[in-house]
Amino acid sequence: MKVPRLRAKLLASLLAAATTFAAHATTAPPTIEQWQMGTDTVFLLEDHRTPLVHVRLEFPVGNWSAWAHDNHAADAFSIQAYDPERRLLARADRLGVELDVGMATVSAWLQATCLAEDTGALLTLMRDVLANRDFDTSELGRWHQQRDLAWDANRKDPQFTLTQASARLLLAEDDPRRRPWEEPAGGTTNEARLVSARDAVVRVPGRVIAVSGSIGRAGVEPLLDGFLPPPQPLPGETLTTTATERHETLQTMRPPAARPDETTVTLPRLTQVYLALVRDAPPRHHPDYPAFQIASHVLTGHFYSRMYVALRHDAGETYTVSARSYGTIHRPLVHTIRTFTHTANAGRTERIFRDTLATFHAEGITEDERNDAVGNLTGRRLFQRQTPRRILAEHLTERRLAFPEGLFESLPTRAAALSLSDINAFIERFYDPVQFRLVRVEAED
C-alpha cells in the first residue's frame, strides 16, 4: 500500500531535482587579502568556521632548477626540520601539529595547521626550522635507503610500470618531468653543503606567507615582523620568480614520429594485462583545455562514460577505466587512458579499448553529454570551497605557475561557452587514434 505513494514521491523528487540542480554552484569565492613585506607577499583568507589556522610558507625554487638539482636542495629543504635531538619535531608534537616540508617542481614549502591560539608558537617554530643548522644527516641517509627500497617495490608494480613506460615514450631522457619514474639519483649527507643549499633556498626573493583560518590581519601582521631572513638571490643562477620564464624547453615532448606505435613491458607473476593509450595533453591555461575537460569527461571521466560502458558495464571486461595525466599542470602533460583485464582476455579488451576511442573520434559527443559535462565541471567547484586552506591553495597555484588570476574558477564558464561543434572539432583533432600510442604491461613468458 505504501509503494504507490513512494513511487509518486520519487518521481516528484526527480522532476524537482532536474530543474534546480546547479543553482548552488555559483556562489562567489571569498576575498583574499594581500600585502607586501619587502619582496615577500602575504596572503590572508580569514575564516572563523573552526578555531584553526593554516600557515604555508612558499619559496620560489623547485627541483626543476638545475641549481637545486645539483645542490640536493630538495633533500636539504626537507631534512631541516630534523635536528639530531629531535627538538624541533618534539615542539611540533607539543603543539599538536604536523609539519609538512618539501620541494616540488617550481617551489618549496613549509606548512602546518594549528589551533588558532597557537599561531604565534607555530610561526616561531617555523622560523626556528628555517634557521636550524644542525641537520640529522643520519636520518637523511636512512631516507635514501628507504627511497631505494621503495624503488625496488615500484619496479614490481604494474601500474607504476605502465606510467613509467608512458612517460619514457613521450619525454626525453634528460627531461626533469621523467624523474618521478626513474631510479633515484644518489644524494649527499654532507651537512655543510646541505645547510648552504637550504640557506640559499629560504632567501630567494619572491617568498610567500599564506595564512588561512580563524585569524585577522591585526592578529597575524605583528607576528610576521622579521619572520623570514633577509632575501638574497641564488648564487650563480639567474632564476626569476615566475615559472613561465623558466624551462621553456619543457613545452616540448618527443615528436610523434619518434614514438613507437606499441611498447610492451613484462613483469613476472602477473595474471592481468595493463593497457594505456598515451599522448600529450594540454596544460591548464591552454585554449584547448576546456574542450579537453569536456571530451575527457565524456570518454572516460565517470562511471557511465563511453569507456566504462564499453569495457565494464557491457561485458565485465575490467574493473576500472581511467584517464590520468602526469607532469605539471602548466606544461604539456603525459596523458594516459588506461585499463586492465585478465591475461586470457587481453586481445578482446584491447580491441574494444581501441574501437571505443575510434568511435568517439569519428562520432564526437551529443548535446546531452556536453550539458552533463558542463554541469559536472560547474558542480565540482563546490568541493574546492570546503576549506579556507583549499581556496587559498588554488590562488597560490595560479600565482606560482603564472596563470591568470581566477583561471580555475573560470574554466567551467569557458567550457560552457563552447558549442557542440567547437568540442567535436577538438575531438576530431585531438582524439585521432593515430595520435595515440599503446603501452602494455604483461606477464613474462
Add this chain to the structure above:
Amino acid sequence: MLVAATVAASPPAPDLLHERLENGLTVSILADTNMPVVATQVWYHVGSANEAEDSRGFAHLFEHLMFGGSANFAKDELMRHHTRGGGSWNGYTSLDETVYVSALAPAGLGQVLAMEADRMAHLNLTEENLANEKRIVTEELRLRIENNPLTRVGTSVQGAVLAGHPYAISPVGTQEDIERATLAGARRFYQTLYGPGNAHLVIVGPVDAAATMAEVRQTLGAVPARGAPPPDIPDVYGWELRRAVSFTEDLPPVKVAAMAFPLPTDPANREAVRVLHQMLARSAVDPFEEELVRRRRMAVFAMTEGLFFRRGNVLAFGAAYLPYRRETTAFRLIEETLADMSRLEWLTDETVAAAKRALLVNDLERRYYAEDMARAIGTAHWRYGDVHYALEQSEHIRRVTRADVEALWQRHIGSAEGVRVFLKPEHVPWYIAAFGWLYPLFAP
C-alpha cells in the same frame, strides 16, 4: 609559551537530529550552513565479517549489485545524477559494514533520498547483473591482491593470524566463493540485511534539519519494515590468535618483523587507546623508532601502526632489517626495545597533553567536510552505539590521564605476548647476502 597541560576547548557542536523511524530506519541529520555540499551516507550494518564460510566476498559482491538499478530508476540514473551536478558517489565494503556515500550540491539531495529509498525497497536483482558483476569483482580481486605483492602478503598474514575469526578474510573474498554466488542467495541477503531495520541514514550539510527529516519520512520512511542486524561477531581481544606466522614474498630486499598486540574495544578504554595510538603512531617523534633505529641503529626503519575495527583494535610494532638478520634476533631486538619503552620515559603529562591537542586539531579539521562528519556519525553509531560521540569525542579525550594510558600500556603491551609476523624477501642481492652483517658498522 605553550602551557602543555591545557587543551583548548572545541567550539560548541551543531545540533544533531537523531531518531528511529517506524520502519526501523535510524536517521541522523546534522545541519551546518557553512558547508557548501551535502553528504548522504547509508550505512548497512553488514560487512565481510558477517559472511558464511563458503560465501567469502559476498557482501562486497552485493555492494556492486546495489548499483544495478531499481524499480523506478534505471541502472545509470544514480551515477548520472551525481555526475551531471559535479557530485561524488560510491560504495565500500569493510569488515564491519557496507556504506553508500554521496556528496553534492544541496539541491540534489531530494533525488538522492528518492533513489536510496527505491533501491532499499525495490532493487533490481537479475542473473545478467550478477554474472557481469562477478566478472568485474574478479578483476578487482586480481588487481588489488593477486598482482600486488604487498596486499598479497598482507592478505596471507590476515588469514593466518586470525584463522577462524570472521576478520580473517579480506572483503574482496576469494575467486572460488565469488563464482559460487547465486541470485537466490543475493535475494536472501537483500531481504534479511538490506532493510531499514539494519540501516542508518546520515545527512550532513547546509540543510534545514526538520524539513529534511520530514522528507526522509516520506521517502525512506515509506520503505516497508524489514531487516535486522546480523549476529554479533567475537572480539579479536580474547580470541585465540596464531602466535607466530612467517611468509616469503616478492618484496624489496629486507626482512620485516612485526609484533602485534590486540587492545580492548570496550568504552572504558576507548579514548585511552586513541591517545596511545596518537602518541606512538602519529607523533613526529616515535619512541619505538627512536630507540631501535636512531639510538641502537639495528634496523633500516621502524614504525608503530594501529588497526581499528568494530570488534578489534590492534597496535603493531614493525621493523625492517637487511636480509642477513635471523628471525630470532629480529624479534629479540623488538622485545628489547619494547622492554625499554616499558620504562615509560616517553609517557609524561606533557606528551599526553600534546597527543590530546593533536587529536583536537584533527577533530576540528574534520568539521570542514560534510563527508568526514557523516562518516564520523555513522562510525559513532555503529561502533560505539552513541551517535553523539561524533560531536563530543574531544570532550571525552580531554578526560584521559597519563595514568589511563600507562595502565593500558602495562596491561596490554608491556606485560603481554605479542603476535609475531615475519616476512622474508624471495630474492636477495648477492652483495647484501654476503656483506649485510656489516650493516651496524656503517648504518647511517
